[in-house]
Amino acid sequence: MSSELVLQNVDKIYGAGTVHAVKDLSFTVKPGEITALLGSSGCGKTSTLRMIAGFETVTNGAIALDGRAIHELAPAQRGVAMAFETYSLYPPLTLAENISFALKAQKLPSADVDKRVKAMAEMLEIGDVLHKYPSSVSGGQQQRASLGRALVRKAGLYLLDEPMGQLEPQLRAVLRGRIKHYLREHHCTTILVTHDQTEANALADRIAVMEGGVLQQYATPAELKVRPANLFVGTFIGEPPMNVLPVRVKDNGQTIDFVLEGSDGQVLSYAAQDFPDAVRRRLKNDDGLVLGVRPHAVHIGKKGLMARVVTCQWLGDQTHIAAEIAGRTVVSVSHEQIKAAPGSSLFLRIAPQDLHIFAADSGAAIAHGAELA
Amino acid sequence: MPHLELASISKSFKSNKVLDDISLAADAGEIVVIFGPSGTGKTVLLRLIAGVEEPTAGTISIDDQDMADVAPEHRDVGMAFQNFALFPHFDAFENIATPLRARAQSAAQIKEGVARVAKLLKIDHVLSHAPRQLSNGQKQRTALARALASSPKLLLLDDPLRNVDAKLRFEMRLELPRLLREAKSTVLYVTQDYKEAMALADRIAVLAHGKFVQVATPEEIYRHPATVNVARLFGDPTINLVETVVGEGATIDLAGETVEIDKAYAGLKGRSVTFGVRPEAVALGDGAGLKAQVMAVTPLNERTVLLLQTKGGAELLASLPSSSPAIPKAESEVTISFNPIGSHLFDRETGATHAKGRA
Amino acid sequence: MDHTSTLEQVIRGVLITCVLVFFLFPIFWIVLMSFQTNETILRIPPSIVFEPTLSNYSALITGRLESAAGNLDIAFMKNLWNSFFLSASSVLIALVLGIPAAYAFARFRFRLGEDIAFTLLSFRFAPPLLVLLPLSLYFKQLGLTNTYIGLIWVYQLICLPLILWIVRGYFEDISPDIEHAYRISGNSWLKTFWKIAVPLAKPGIAAAGLLAFIFAWNNFVFALILASADKQPVTVGALAFVTASGIQYGQIAAAIVLSIAPTLALALYAQRYLVEGLSLGAVKG
CATH class of the missing domain: 3.40.50.300 (P-loop containing nucleotide triphosphate hydrolases)
Known part of the structure; x- marks a missing residue:
């Protein structure tokens, strides 16, 4: 049932060439794979989704589902199931009727339809409101019904537009787990559009x-965290966001020193052998760099960079400490409960394999950890 | 003043x-x-x-x-x-x-x-x-x-x-x-x-x-x-809640299996309670104990959330630091136990928390 | 999809042309008439080819009408001034009274509040003739017949409800938090009204004022019954051209052109406000 989706050099230009919403976009979603289109508003993700669904024409390029070019077809002929951000439930139908709508149109036996609707409702925790009309249930329940209506169908491709934005926070984690399990189990090829990286991850x-209509990087969540292609992806992905430190590099043969910009000579210093020759060759020539460090990789210890505590916040399962170095705030996340008084000093340690090194001018990644990007 | x-x-x-x-x-x-x-x-x-x-x-x-x-x-x-x-x-x-x-x-x-x-x-x-x-x-x-x-x-x-x-x-x-x-x-x-x-x-x-x-x-x-509702409002993912009855010693029934909980609750035998355990207090291990299957692995910021299902069908969320070396794969089987810090019993009628060590 | 076919565009063009012709032709024809003598206007068949004359306009402006039957004195310029004076003062007074009232209706829930607001609006539903007979009797008693004050008073029936309902909608659109923020910052409610509510409702106030002005300007019946020649606005004054010896079409046309010119100019100038006022404030109120 599951299909492969291929986008090839897709462009979307609105108006008389004034707004170039999607630029030369190519990517492949493998059968049964769940892909998230992630970006802030105006990045082109929604235009892309609408082109795949058929609500928007493709200016240039091609979209193929299982080798069949679908971008010229009417939406109904594409074999695509979609859950809308605005739910778009049919108001005169109950939630159960909404969910079963497409199944009934396929003339499936009603016992079969009932069974599938019931299972879907149970998974999405709307079993007790199935007989109600959309206007008399909460936004979160409407959203779950809309999601159920899309998932209950058998389709080659599932398109989910911000499918969990309105979900009750207390339900989110469980539903994420169940939906992921369902998509896996049914081998559904899925595209999920979201601005919320937590959901995408x-x-x-x-x-x-995506950013500015351009695909920045297409990779697994882990890969995006460990090997971001550029500074944009590095700082966009990750919550709390990656710490960013502009530095100048000095390699004296024994040690590699990263001098913090704007400081009176504060240095992140590493033994030269911490970095392979390939990386050192690149760094020698580069004067201005930007170091990126994930908050969980900033360790607090007895030695290292001295910093002044700005805030220390314990959130139940983790502690966030913000400390100031050279006028910049560095955030450290730890999974234990730590107490540090604001204004006190502490020492931060960053292992060389946790450093992300970007070019200061282009933002392109130079090295991740001790490996060339 | x-x-x-x-x-x-x-x-x-x-x-x-x-x-x-x-x-x-x-x-x-x-x-x-x-x-x-x-x-x-x-x-x-x-x-x-x-x-x-x-x-x-x-x-x-x-x-x-x-x-x-x-x-x-x-x-x-x-x-x-x-x-x-x-x-x-x-x-x-x-x-x-x-x-x-x-x-x-x-x-x-x-x-x-x-x-x-x-x-x-x-x-x-x-x-x-x-x-x-x-x-x-x-x-x-x-x-x-x-x-x-x-x-x-x-x-x-x-x-x-x-x-x-x-x-x-x-x-x-x-x-x-x-x-x-x-x-x-x-x-x-x-x-x-x-x-x-x-x-x-x-x-x-x-x-x-x-x-x-x-x-x-x-x-x-x-x-x-103070109450089950307060517990539900603080924490992401939300605290796991299971309606159950306290059994012999400090045990509860979890979808048909008897599970040990904090010894401090020993005096509550026979009470109808809601058992609550924070996802970060669900500890994973292997060996003997309560077995569960990993249904889905969903990363959540600096942590990773696992959706677990016991043999009896009880669903539990567990949350681990993403940097921890032992994150199991989806569909694998793990043994779980509950850390006393982060485990609570709430009265099923009133929702009030049962104080540890007292009936 | 975001494209429209050629056929659609053609049909759309034709329809728009029809609508434009339908609405603009009378105005176009009146402008033509105003430059013709009665003879050329009444010619059969009518033609748009003629020798233009300014005699209609000069007659209006000098106040002397020379027709085949003899000379007639007319007070058109006086009428024009009356129109302007009556409309402007009515709107001004309606604004002074209506804006605080609109604010009160928008912000405070008080007993009978909705009923009072609706009663005020209902003045707009009643046919003016219905109130005119009793009103003219009262006015005679009070000595208000044929006075500016009397007319301005009656014109409040036109202006006040309009201003009240449009401006009220605008006040309701202002988040109360903005006013709260200003008060908490240390300002009295009166200052909050002046510095926050009124400036933010300005587009609505402008739109309502303009609409009220145009409605007052175009009023006919009130002035016809309650005022005699020297206090009458242009709408009534134009009747003078229906003389015993015939209807002076040329002069009527010129009078119409002169009397719609100010409101038209005003309306075009404030088009943006007007549309906004009609669609936003009025609908919401």
Whole structure:
């Protein structure tokens, strides 16, 4: 049932060439894969989704589902199931009728339909409101019904537009787990559009990060965290966001020193052998760099960079400490409960394998950890 | 002597009772977070204190003075609104200057006062902009600056980070404690984000159904929630809850399997309870014990959340640091146990927490 | 999809042309008439080819009408001034009274509030003739017949409801938090009204004022019954051209052109406000 989706050099230009919403976009979603289109508003993700669904024409390029070019077909002929951000439930039908709508149109036996609707409702925790009309249930319940209506169908491709934005926070984690399990089990090829990276990370096998209509990187959530292609992806992915430190590099043969910009000579210093020759060759020539460090990789210890505590916040399962170095705030996340008084000093340690090194001018990644990007 | 004192405040709109006989005292310089889901009357409470709305019953005193007949403009409070409520026809400078102008300060004093808070909030470069020219983050900072400008003794912040994006919210969450410390005001901060509440509060007052369910430090509320509802509201993912009965010794029945829990609960045999265990208190191991299958692995920020299912069909969430080396794969089988810190028993009827070590 | 076919565009063009012709032709024809003598106007068949004359306009402006039957004195310029004076003062007074009232209706819930607001609006539903008979009797008693004050008073029936309902909608659109923020900053409610509510409702106030002005300007019946020649506005004054010796079509046309010119100019100038006022404030109120 599951299909492969291929986008090839897709462009979307609105108006008389004034707004170039999607630029030369190519990516492949493998059969059964869950892909998230992630980006802030105006990045082109919604235009892309609408082109795949058929609500928007493709200016240039091609979209193929299982080798069949679908971008010229009417939406109904594409074999695509979609859950809308605005739910778009049919108001005169109950939630149960909404969910079963497409199944009934396929003339499936009603016992079979009932069984599938019931199972779907149970998974989405709307079993007790199935007989109600959309206007008399909460936004979160409407959203779950809309999701159920899309998932209950058998389709080659599932398109989910911000499918969990309105979900009750107390339900979110469980539903994410169940939906991911369902998509896996039924081998559904899925595209999920979201601006919420938590949702993308939780659900997707691979994430396409978009910005300004351009695909920045298409990789697994882990890969995006460990090997971001550029500074944009590095700082966009990750919550709390990656710490960013502009530095100048000095390699004296024994040690490699990263001098913090704007400081009176504060240095992140590493033994030269911490970095392979390939990386050192690149760094020698580069004067200005930007170091990126994930908050969980900033360790607090007895030695290292001295910093002044700005805030220390314990959130139940983790502690966030913000400390100031050279006028910049560095955030450290730890999974224990730590107490540090604001204004006190502490020492931060960053292992060389946790450093992300970007070019200061282009933002392109130079090295991740001790490996060339 | 507390700086702000609310005594038996009630507020009704027609027949709808929003606040029901609530009392709270805040010391000078204290940050009290009013926390609760939307629609619980948090904003109404702030409006009562600001004086733009009148309580149906009860008294509000600031510095021991009853505020009943004091107009909002004479209460010396600063307030920031969830929707920012900037004056669209004033530029950022004039917006921030409003409280200073109302206090009849000289032009030089006003300029200095605005410059001080603008610098603190890093908006000194956009002071000449009209609100519609400001980004969301700048609007929110301008609104905060306006509230802080006259150094009011009492600051009322109504979910000021609600309408900014996640990244800005995080940044401001780290920045706010320093700002509030420097302002030296007593702060009442309304939010429905439990992380914000824990990060900022000296004390959290949990509001539900018009009443304060628990007023305590963040640590107390997270570690010792007064009711099952408080436990549900704090924590992401939400605490796992299973309705069950306490068995022989300190055990419960979990979908047909007998599971050991905190020994401190030994005296509750036969009670109908809700067993609650925080996802980070679900420990994974291998070997003997309660077996569960990993249904899905969903990364959540710096942590990874596992959806587990026991043989009997009970669903549990477990949360591990993403950096931990032993994150199991989907479909694998694990053994789970429950860490006593983070395990609770709640009365199934009342929802109240059973104290450990007592019946 | 975001494209429209050629056929659609053609049909759309034709329809728009029809509508334009339908609405603009009378105005176009009146402008032509105003430059013709009665003889050329009444010619059969009518033609748009003629020798233009300014005699209609000069007659209006000098106040002397020379027709085949003899000379007639007319007070058209006086009428024009009356129209302007009556409309402007009525709107001004209606604004002074209506804006605070609109604010009160928008912000405060008080007993019978909705009923009072609706009663005021209902003045717009009643046919003016219905109130005119009793009104003219009262006015005679009070000595208000044929006075500016009397007319301005009656014109409030036109202006006040309009201003009240449009401006009220605008006040309701202002978030109360903005006003709260200003008060908490240390300002009295009166200052808040002046510095926040009124400036923010300005587009609505402008739109309502303009509409009220145009409605007052175009009023006919009130002035016809309650005023005599020297206090009458242009709408009534134009009747003078229906003389015993025939209807002076040329002069009527010129009078119409002169009398719609100010309101038309005003309306075009403030088009943006007007549309906004009609669609936003009025609908919401």
